[in-house]
Amino acid sequence: xxxxxxxxxxxxxxxxxxxxxxxxxxxxxxxxxxxxxxxxxxxxxxxxxxxxxxxxxxxxxxxxxxxxxxxxxxxxxxxxxxxxxxxxxxxxxxxxxxxxxxxxxxxxxxxxxxxxxxxxxxxxxxxxxxxxxxxxxxxxxxxxxxxxxxxxxxxxxxxxxxxxxxxxxxxxxxxxxxxxxxxx
Amino acid sequence: xxxxxxxxxxxxxxxxxxxxxxxxxxxxxxxxxxxxxxxxxxxxxxxxxxxxxxxxxxxxxxxxxxxxxxxxxxxxxxxxxxxxxxxxxxxxxxxxxxxxxxxxxxxxxxxxxxxxxxxxxxxxxxxxxxxxxxxxxxxxxxxxxxxxxxxxxxxxxxxxxxxxxxxxxxxxxxxxxxxxxxxxxxxxxxxxxxxxxxxxxxxxxxxxxxxxxxxxxxxxxxxxxxxxxxxxxxxxxxxxxxxxxxxxxxxxxxxxxxxxxxxxxxxxxxxxxxxxxxxxxxx
Numbered sequence: 001x002x003x004x005x006x007x008x009x010x011x012x013x014x015x016x017x018x019x020x021x022x023x024x025x026x027x028x029x030x031x032x033x034x035x036x037x038x039x040x041x042x043x044x045x046x047x048x049x050x051x052x053x054x055x056x057x058x059x060x061x062x063x064x065x066x067x068x069x070x071x072x073x074x075x076x077x078x079x080x081x082x083x084x085x086x087x088x089x090x091x092x093x094x095x096x097x098x099x100x101x102x103x104x105x106x107x108x109x110x111x112x113x114x115x116x117x118x119x120x121x122x123x124x125x126x127x128x129x130x131x132x133x134x135x136x137x138x139x140x141x142x143x144x145x146x147x148x149x150x151x152x153x154x155x156x157x158x159x160x161x162x163x164x165x166x167x168x169x170x171x172x173x174x175x176x177x178x179x180x181x182x183x184x
Numbered sequence: 185x186x187x188x189x190x191x192x193x194x195x196x197x198x199x200x201x202x203x204x205x206x207x208x209x210x211x212x213x214x215x216x217x218x219x220x221x222x223x224x225x226x227x228x229x230x231x232x233x234x235x236x237x238x239x240x241x242x243x244x245x246x247x248x249x250x251x252x253x254x255x256x257x258x259x260x261x262x263x264x265x266x267x268x269x270x271x272x273x274x275x276x277x278x279x280x281x282x283x284x285x286x287x288x289x290x291x292x293x294x295x296x297x298x299x300x301x302x303x304x305x306x307x308x309x310x311x312x313x314x315x316x317x318x319x320x321x322x323x324x325x326x327x328x329x330x331x332x333x334x335x336x337x338x339x340x341x342x343x344x345x346x347x348x349x350x351x352x353x354x355x356x357x358x359x360x361x362x363x364x365x366x367x368x369x370x371x372x373x374x375x376x377x378x379x380x381x382x383x384x385x386x387x388x389x390x391x392x393x394x395x396x397x398x399x400x401x402x403x404x405x406x407x408x409x410x411x412x413x414x415x416x417x418x419x420x421x422x423x424x425x426x427x428x429x430x431x432x433x434x435x436x437x438x439x440x441x442x443x444x445x446x447x448x449x450x451x452x453x454x455x456x457x458x459x460x461x462x463x464x465x466x467x
Contacts (some may be wrong), residue, residue: 031226040204042228048445049231049249060432077335077362077380078232078292078317079448080249080274091274103269183313 010026016044016056019054038065049079052087071113074122079095111142129166130156148172191359192224192259196411196454199224199244200418200425201232201436203445208427208453210281213318214414216427218439220461225257225424234289234407235449236278238302239457245287246449247275247300254278254289254304270275277321277366277449279348280344288330290318297321297332299347310349310377320366320377320407323347326460331355331375331390333363341410342377344390363377364382365408365417365450376430378417380403385415398433402426407450418447425450 001142015023015032022033022040035044038051045056047065054063068074070089074094075081082093092101096112103112105123114120124138126145130153138145138154147156150163159165163172188344192199192208199208206225210217230248235242236351242259243266252272257264268275280302280342286301295315298306316336323330340360345352361381365367368375376387376398385398385408403421415428416457423444427437441447
């Protein structure tokens with residue numbers, strides 16, 4: 001406040017890098033108006049959209065603003081891709097999820113970190129007849145669905161040899177063929 | 185008057201969002217008075233994406249993806265008001281119908297287009313199907329129509345519908361990349377878009393479907409607004425506002441804000457509403 005007339009009227013802006021500031025008269029709040037590149041916020045304490053960190057080191061160690069780290073599983077045309085402080089990825093694509101878009105979404109399997117999007121996360125596509133409780137999720141890496149008794153294949157889509165009636169929804173039944181009269 | 189709101193000049197202004205603030209640039213005819221560019225509103229801890237203007241009450245509407253929320257403030261100052269703050273994911277486009285006093289917005293996480301009255305009441309979902317990355321949305325109040333674009337990489341499209349949700353139609357789906365920006369000029373009845381994928385600005389007459397390229401080889405467009413024979417778009421690569429002359433079909437000017445960061449939504453503020461009525465404006 002330069003109108004009081006004392007030597008302490010004008011104080012340096014509490015902003016990094018010599019940024020300019022302004023006082024909001026009503027609240028007496030000081031707001032930085034020209035934060036260093038890549039930073040924003042009342043005190044330049046936040047990173048720009050698409051970046052994360054803790055540029056001033058308030059409440060936790062100082063971390064310079066870095067681009068969102070989401071294993072190439074975000075789209076550069078999207079906005080709000082990660083949390084500006086923690087870096088948590090908020091807009092994972094290619095059926096991935098997780099803090100760093102580092103695993104497949106429920107109902108998908110494969111390697112979320114593969115470089116080719118086609119090799120990332122594929123749908124489990126568990127057979128509804130052969131899967132316990134008609135679950136749609138499977139094991140992350142192998143994609144194995146949880147099969148009912150005597151049901152086989154990754155997606156629980158077939159009966160084990162010597163069993164039939166997948167469509168019962170209760171697992172496959174033994175064929176009960178006479179071993180002497182049957183060809184295999 | 186609120187100290188963090190500096191009222192723009194009485195004429196026409198460009199308004200754009202940039203890293204925690206909304207800036208304005210007065211227009212002198214079609215040219216930007218760059219030396220008079222000022223901050224309209226400081227919201228330091230927010231990321232403002234869409235900006236829209238209601239010419240009746242002279243209010244600026246904006247979306248923030250950090251809260252997320254949709255808010256408004258009077259151009260004359262006063263307290264900003266938050267209108268919508270529940271059940272939002274990533275609101276990235278706002279359209280105002282100044283005649284029927286409605287706002288429409290897109291949300292790329294909820295994958296929806298919603299509508300409410302300008303105070304946020306009477307909120308309804310208008311569309312929740314076949315939307316992947318809906319972003320820009322504009323209104324044609326005189327004809328009760330909405331236009332929006334979806335930059336879905338597996339099938340970008342520009343769509344239109346009536347404001348009551350009827351007659352949803354795909355207007356453009358061929359040769360689109362990332363149609364980030366969309367604008368409608370009520371006088372020439374032309375819909376134009378800025379595409380960060382094809383790096384073109386193109387226009388289409390929504391009635392005849394006649395499509396015409398305006399410029400190509402642009403950098404990285406995020407949002408666009410038309411004003412008479414000019415188009416202004418925000419550019420993520422140059423971190424600038426670019427002027428295009430629609431008739432001369434070329435870029436004619438650019439403005440680099442002092443602060444270097446990506447500019448987002450852009451709109452115009454102007455002293456008088458364009459004339460017109462629609463059937464919703466009679467309630």
